[in-house]
Amino acid sequence: MRDRPIDINRLFHALGDPTRRAILDRLVERPASVSRLAEPLGITLTAVVQHLQILEDARLVHTEKLGRVRVCRLETAGFRALEQWTRNHRTAWERKLDRFAELLSEEDKNP
Amino acid sequence: MRDRPIDINRLFHALGDPTRRAILDRLVERPASVSRLAEPLGITLTAVVQHLQILEDARLVHTEKLGRVRVCRLETAGFRALEQWTRNHRTAWERKLDRFAELLSEEDKNP
């Protein structure tokens, strides 16, 4: 379960929620416990844990239990997968843009 | 409504669905009508239109009605917004990675 390949659906889903992006922004600063993360969010601990599960699934966060505290840190795999996806699609997207530019300029010639 | 700034929530939400990503992949090849898009998807026209609405909201697709046909094309604004977001977060992410590398090597020194 730990090294499942990253599911792009889960990744986009994870990133689509503002609370989860807030958690990520928080973790960019430093690792934090669940309750510390919960503090500024105005939601219950339970809800935060649920968000964390989704972020872990997307490999954007890694957590580990130390004593009674669950320490949460950023994981890079998810973010790298996003960059990879974006890069892969960029080339196709660009090709298409070039093609349309062509079509357009041909239309200009033969209106 | 046309030039609303792009909402990152809508953007990620739009990209989080495989049917919608399939539509985008299709439109990278060439513009298409709603019914042409529907053909390989195995869902109703109505469902496709609903997906298109979400893609338009995210500025990933632009559609325009010509006669009785709605022609759908890729729009770049959404994709560019995604790249922008990724770029913006990359720097923060990198800073953090450096910091953790530091912390880690300090731990190595004082265990």
Add this chain to the structure above:
DNA sequence: AAGATACTGAAGCAACAACTTCAGTATTGT
């Protein structure tokens, strides 16, 4: 003009998402 085509709009429905509450279970501090 009449039929075929290409959507459009409203309504409904099952599954899922983001919460909550409440009742635990470990760990830690005194």
Add this chain to the structure above:
DNA sequence: ACAATACTGAAGTTGTTGCTTCAGTATCTT
């Protein structure tokens, strides 16, 4: 040992998604 802390798990609620059906309305085509 005992209380406080830091979660954990199950269950329930409310709203949103991704679909459907069905009944239109334009716009071709012949």
